[in-house]
Amino acid sequence: MKTDIVDDAIEIWFGPQHVSAHGWATKLTLVxxxxxxxxxxxxxxxxxxxxxxxxxxFRQGALIMERLCMLEAFLAEYPYVxxxxxxxGLEVPERAKVMRTIMMEAxxxxxxQFWWGQFAAELGLFTMLLWPWVDREFFLDAFEELSGSRxxxxxxxxxxxxxxxxxxxxxxxxRAMDRIEDRLPKFKDMLLRGPTFRVRTQGIGQFTAEQGLxxxxxxxNIKACGVPMDLRKDDPDPSLAYDMCDWEVPTVHxxxxxxxxxxxxxxxxxFLEVETSLGIIKQLLPQVPDGPIIDPKHRAKANRxxxxxxxxxxxxxxxxxxxxxxxxxxxxxPWRAKIRGPCFSSYYSLKHLVPSSKFAxxxxxxxxxxxxxxxxxx
Amino acid sequence: MGFFSVLGDMFRIFKHVFRQVFVRPFTSxxxxxxxxxxxxxxxxxxxxxEKCTACSQCVRAxxxxxxxxxxxxxxxxxxxxxxxxxxxxxxxxxxVEACRFDSLFHTPIVDLSExxxxxxxxxxxxxxxxxxxxxxWRGRRFR
Amino acid sequence: xxxxxxxxxxxxxxxxxxxxxxxxxQANPLEGNRIELVMPADKIRAIVALxxxxxxxxxPESMFAVDLxxxxxxxxxxxxxxxNKLLCQLRVPIEGEAPEVESxxxxxxxxxWHERETHEMFGIGFSGHPDLRLLLLPEExxxxxxxxxxxxxxxxxxxESGLPQPKPKPPAAERPARPTPSTTPKEGGESxx
Numbered sequence: 001m002k003t004d005i006v007d008d009a010i011e012i013w014f015g016p017q018h019v020s021a022h023g024w025a026t027k028l029t030l031v032x033x034x035x036x037x038x039x040x041x042x043x044x045x046x047x048x049x050x051x052x053x054x055x056x057x058f059r060q061g062a063l064i065m066e067r068l069c070m071l072e073a074f075l076a077e078y079p080y081v082x083x084x085x086x087x088x089g090l091e092v093p094e095r096a097k098v099m100r101t102i103m104m105e106a107x108x109x110x111x112x113q114f115w116w117g118q119f120a121a122e123l124g125l126f127t128m129l130l131w132p133w134v135d136r137e138f139f140l141d142a143f144e145e146l147s148g149s150r151x152x153x154x155x156x157x158x159x160x161x162x163x164x165x166x167x168x169x170x171x172x173x174x175r176a177m178d179r180i181e182d183r184l185p186k187f188k189d190m191l192l193r194g195p196t197f198r199v200r201t202q203g204i205g206q207f208t209a210e211q212g213l214x215x216x217x218x219x220x221n222i223k224a225c226g227v228p229m230d231l232r233k234d235d236p237d238p239s240l241a242y243d244m245c246d247w248e249v250p251t252v253h254x255x256x257x258x259x260x261x262x263x264x265x266x267x268x269x270x271f272l273e274v275e276t277s278l279g280i281i282k283q284l285l286p287q288v289p290d291g292p293i294i295d296p297k298h299r300a301k302a303n304r305x306x307x308x309x310x311x312x313x314x315x316x317x318x319x320x321x322x323x324x325x326x327x328x329x330x331x332x333x334p335w336r337a338k339i340r341g342p343c344f345s346s347y348y349s350l351k352h353l354v355p356s357s358k359f360a361x362x363x364x365x366x367x368x369x370x371x372x373x374x375x376x377x378x
Numbered sequence: 379m380g381f382f383s384v385l386g387d388m389f390r391i392f393k394h395v396f397r398q399v400f401v402r403p404f405t406s407x408x409x410x411x412x413x414x415x416x417x418x419x420x421x422x423x424x425x426x427x428e429k430c431t432a433c434s435q436c437v438r439a440x441x442x443x444x445x446x447x448x449x450x451x452x453x454x455x456x457x458x459x460x461x462x463x464x465x466x467x468x469x470x471x472x473x474v475e476a477c478r479f480d481s482l483f484h485t486p487i488v489d490l491s492e493x494x495x496x497x498x499x500x501x502x503x504x505x506x507x508x509x510x511x512x513x514x515w516r517g518r519r520f521r
Numbered sequence: 522x523x524x525x526x527x528x529x530x531x532x533x534x535x536x537x538x539x540x541x542x543x544x545x546x547q548a549n550p551l552e553g554n555r556i557e558l559v560m561p562a563d564k565i566r567a568i569v570a571l572x573x574x575x576x577x578x579x580x581p582e583s584m585f586a587v588d589l590x591x592x593x594x595x596x597x598x599x600x601x602x603x604x605n606k607l608l609c610q611l612r613v614p615i616e617g618e619a620p621e622v623e624s625x626x627x628x629x630x631x632x633x634w635h636e637r638e639t640h641e642m643f644g645i646g647f648s649g650h651p652d653l654r655l656l657l658l659p660e661e662x663x664x665x666x667x668x669x670x671x672x673x674x675x676x677x678x679x680x681e682s683g684l685p686q687p688k689p690k691p692p693a694a695e696r697p698a699r700p701t702p703s704t705t706p707k708e709g710g711e712s713x714x
Binding site: 056059060063144145146147148149152154162163168 | 416418419420439441468469470471472475484
């Protein structure tokens with residue numbers, strides 16, 4: 001850093017021991033109270049998932065994906081599974097498609113509930129930390145009833161899903177959804193209308209859609225700028241059931257700064273995301289068709305794959321989550337698997353977003369991008 | 379901020395207080411009473427040795443090499459002794475899924491804490507039986 | 522938002538435009554509105570600049586290298602355009618002990634960290650990149666390039682896992698150009714975690 005520009009510039013490390021810095025560290029250069037340079041550092045969580053995947057077969061690989069981001073486990077393991085299905089030529093049954101979609105949306109709501117609590121706690125409101133996390137437990141109960149595990153669900157598998165819906169699962173899902181619907185106005189009241197929140201988030205971390213796209217941001221961070229970029233609509237996946245229901249991509253249009261988003265807009269956007277997901281689940285739950293839940297040939301076909309390349313993508317909670325898979329002929333393991341975590345780009349974009357803002361706003365900007373260290377360190 | 383609004387706030391607080399007094403507690407006294415575990419809970423395994431054919435599909439399916447098989451140790455005509463290393467197991471359920479002879483299952487017993495690290499290696503005598511009732515030994519340990 | 526693109530927005534039109542300007546580029550249409558452009562390594566910067574010009578809302582989705590063994594690599598750049606629903610995949614075959622291509626991180630800043638990661642994992646240089654420090658790896662793995670196929674994983678704890686020892690690989694000269702991976706999941710169980 002060119003500290004010779006200003007004599008009183010100081011460098012401080014934010015993290016990795018800081019409470020809000022759960023496994024990352026950023027070097028900030030401050031002049032007075034203002035940040036002039038930000039150097040995000042990654043790698044504190046690096047577990048070399050891509051190399052480990054090269055030694056695991058196609059059934060075991062999805063387990064690594066879901067361990068990268070436990071909060072959206074159903075969504076995280078999907079890119080791997082769909083890439084394997086494309087190469088192996090597996091047909092997903094209709095019932096499995098709808099069940100996958102329902103559980104992926106439930107997992108999205110669960111992940112966003114976690115984010116509200118975390119973001120509010122970073123801003124100093126600890127009531128909001130606990131309330132959504134209580135409601136989150138109801139979704140975890142549903143996940144446990146379905147798959148037998150609260151976080152590491154291991155639900156999607158090449159060819160379909162592993163566990164079938166039963167009455168207990170549906171009852172628990174409905175209970176969780178009723179609960180969140182009941183409490184959503186309260187959370188909106190606390191977060192969006194609270195004067196402290198408005199002051200601390202409005203006009204903070206503002207960027208335009210063009211800038212965000214160049215940095216590689218996607219998902220709610222871009223949708224908050226008013227661009228309805230959503231892979232669920234743009235690139236409809238034939239093995240998911242988003243076309244069976246009627247929904248719109250939620251976007252935020254702020255009159256004060258059209259085409260741009262600040263931390264407040266991103267907060268509003270994530271409330272809209274929950275409402276959309278709730279609508280999708282509600283429409284899909286009565287529509288689950290009867291039939292098998294897995295391709296009967298999944299054992300034979302997913303064991304050894306032909307030579308090929310496939311690109312599995314899904315609109316995750318935090319943005320575009322993809323996996324690029326290359327296999328050799330009759331391979332038991334992938335030749336190369338490349339994971340694109342959405343937060344890799346959002347963490348990088350701090351480098352451009354943070355300078356010239358106040359030090360106290362750094363954690364607000366960071367938290368408003370919904371970061372998850374597992375996605376960038378892999 | 380008039381008198382009535384303060385009264386209204388107090389009323390709302392009292393409403394919450396009375397509701398919390400009569401509601402069932404969310405927490406449970408853990409060592410003495412257990413929470414509800416669903417039927418599909420992926421806890422520790424149980425190995426039914428009579429049905430096992432020593433095909434070692436579970437060993438092949440395991441992503442973390444937590445299962446070891448000893449084919450020499452024969453109790454029945456066609457079977458093998460399984461060793462589960464619960465310091466490695468990630469409870470993914472792939473071994474149970476891979477078993478085609480209905481001889482390996484998960485149980486809803488999830489409290490595997492031990493004093494010694496070596497006790498987490500479940501040999502054939504431990505993995506075939508649920509010899510200790512979890513409630514009982516937990517109670518004994520904490521009392 | 523169709524004003525984002527001068528041409529009609531389909532993948533084939535974009536491919537034709539680029540092939541017209543750069544005849545050495547080979548365009549392969551993929552299923553759906555997707556296209557793959559295979560190009561020599563020295564043209565990558567010019568073509569990415571042209572892509573940036575013709576489609577203004579490209580999202581730099583992913584960029585990585587694939588090791589094809591025997592010092593041959595492939596770089597793959599993936600772009601996604603929301604307004605045109607268009608996926609464009611660039612494939613750049615490169616070879617050499619320590620190959621080097623031009624960085625595109627000033628055109629698409631989103632690729633800056635992807636290039637950094639590719640550099641530390643595969644040893645591919647990016648000329649013109651602002652900083653190529655280590656991103657994810659610890660210092661002791663600098664220059665080891667762990668995602669290359671020639672990287673040996675830690676086998677020091679193999680014995681205690683009770684797994685069979687892997688067969689030693691034949692030297693590189695005897696191996697065919699692109700062999701099937703001989704590693705099975707059981708052999709990989711000893712990789713460091």
